[in-house]
Amino acid sequence: MIALVFLLSIFLVACGGKEGGIKKDTGNSLIYGRGADSKKLDPIQVTDGESLQVTQMIYDTLVQYKDENTEVQPGLAEKWENSADGKVWTFHLRKNVKFHDGTPFNADAVVFNFERWMDKNHPQHKGGEFTYYPDMFGGYKGDSTHVINKVSKVDDHTVKFELNRPLGPFLANIAMPPFAIGSPEAIKKDPEKFNENPVGTGPYKFVEWKKNDTITLEKNPDYWVKGLPKTDKLIFKSIPDNTARFNALKSGDIDLMNGMNPTDAPQVEKDSKLQLFKQQGMNVAYLSFNMKKKPFDNPKVRQAISYAVNKEGIIKNFYAGLAEPAINPYPSFMMGYNKDVKEYEFNLDKAKQLLKEAGFEKGLKLKLHAPQDPRPYLPNGKKVAEFLKEDFKKIGIDAEIVTAEWKTYQDQVKSGQHELALYGWNGDNGDPDNFLYVLLDKNNAREKDASNISYYMSEEVHKLLVEAQSTVDQKKREELYKKAQEIIKKDAPWVPLVHATVPVAGKKELKGFFPHPTSGYKLYKVSR
Structure with missing residues (x-):
């Protein structure tokens, strides 16, 4: 989906050292080049990959996918169990986890987020459409087709989901990035603007968003996974034209890119300074x-x-x-x-x-x-x-x-x-x-x-x-x-x-990158 008009401004973006271009960061940073800007940074309100790729660095979900496939593993929930009839799920949450604003992650936060998503009359059900919720759970609260009957706190670190009927893909659904847990206090401050000021528990904290240019994140030093993230700063750089973005990678102005022209893949394989990744076509x-x-x-x-x-x-x-x-x-x-x-x-x-x-x-x-x-x-x-x-x-x-x-x-x-x-x-x-x-x-x-x-x-x-x-x-x-x-x-x-099959290109020295079939890349695990 390439615009055929090669604007001068795009050319300048792709060329480091020029006015409006990327300033090379000599610190421990990673610059990820992509074809379009994010729409919003409240994950429940978006369906586009550009938005969700960023939100996955800021927020966490109760359960998450393994690095190489869609098998579910623990996330903010350490363990869980399902009732014999398949209608009650109980999640045991991690302790001592905090949101980026210093407020505690707990059962109350999980209940708040799900109630906000499912109830169109909730005072914080604002800011846009909540598309993925009805898509994955059969509608909203009050709809005859709605799957989730109730989400309740058992104690500070235990949450119970009661379903109206069994849902085969329930675990796989809640591992999806739209169902990441945001800070209730930050959402309550301004649910309309939360999508521009995101607060989660994830590996990076939000710093700045220059629309149609860059989104800058910085390391969360208190992240609950020890040793992560691997970089101090993560920058998402929007370069709409595939060729301009590829040139930015070859010149060293970005470290990793998506949306490359498939015809450029052989060039990457021949370039000693680059490496090619092939993402399974899910x-x-x-x-x-x-x-x-x-x-x-x-x-x-x-x-x-x-x-x-x-x-x-x-x-x-x-x-x-x-x-x-x-x-x-x-x-x-x-x-x-x-x-x-x-x-x-x-x-x-x-x-x-x-x-x-x-x-x-x-x-x-x-x-x-x-x-x-x-x-x-x-x-x-x-x-x-x-x-x-x-x-x-x-x-x-x-x-x-x-x-x-x-x-x-x-x-x-x-x-x-x-x-x-x-x-x-x-x-x-x-x-x-x-x-x-x-x-x-x-x-x-x-x-x-x-x-x-x-x-x-x-x-x-x-x-x-x-x-x-x-x-x-x-x-x-x-x-x-x-x-x-x-x-x-x-x-x-x-x-x-x-x-x-999605080709992804990066600098040769990058380590720890895996092109996940969901296109949800765990960039917080990438190092040089």
Whole structure:
């Protein structure tokens, strides 16, 4: 998702020593280059990786993922147990942990955060949308579909969660960065501005945010994990253009970068001063049909366009082979993947025939939204849109490409302003629920801030996904997810495009970096 206009200001940002450029820090610091700025720093109010990557350095969750995969391990909770019926979870919290403002982390803090998230009438449920909460827990307090009945304090260091029904991915969900625990006192001071003045228990403290430029964090000397973080300062540097960011890495102005052009990966491997990391593709890029708008209420139109998408061509031209064609909404290494689902092959004749059957033999004029900024699953959205446009033209579809920078783009598609839109998802927790329920369940087709941006409203799929959520029997869950994938493929609410292997580049001397499949990098473990 690269802006094609190479602005002078971007060039200067990428060049150290120039006015407006990065001043090299001679101290023990790490500069991380990325393609876009954060939206907010209150983790419950965001879904974008740029925001959550920063918040993971400031906050902690009750449980967390291991360094190399999505297996859950202790975080702010040292241990936990689940009742025989799967409906009561009890967490035993770490002692002597403090928030960055000096206030204690305890059971009261956990209860406060969850009540703030779940209750739309809570006095601190302010500052924006709390998207991930209803996505992962079936709605808000008072909704018939809400999973969490009550969160209560047992004693200062013990918290009990009582669920309305079992939730198979419950532990995996609460390990997600949106459910990090913030300082109640800091939130109460100004819940509207907390997203600009974050206070957690994490390895770094917030120092400064220069919008569309840098976010600076400093070491938390009282962090509860001894020996961490490894650096005294962590700086997130926004450089929207992939090439400019890569040049900044080669010149030594940044230490680590995401969102690189896949075609630059061979250069990294040949450069003795750099190293290349390859992140497992727990993601999907897709082409969404807005089913609230004609002609996408017609399944033959959706199926026709599905036949007009050349996935192999997209991978060859824009991913340098670092991707595989997507057939289902999530990658094949995850639980419950249905390998028997048949793909819509690239077949323009079949696409034309289906359009004719749908009553559009004379063609269609459509608007195709594409993001300007690079995403891990879609490094150049506008170029992919242009590639799709050429094949669409061959079947009689005239696609006008509409672009916007990432924050505006998200607002547009999540409020249903698009007809066709290139979008994607990087998995948060390694569970199929995080793809299928979040992206394709009718509960998440909200008017504002939708996660299901196709507004796909299948009652049959909904029943399967809720049943899969409501059991801890993994074999049963797998079968339910396989059935859901069959229906989704037939209904074609969107075209899964690719699962991308994400290249990440850094200086050769860096140690301790692992490209986690969630894209949640533990930068506090990186040293030189």
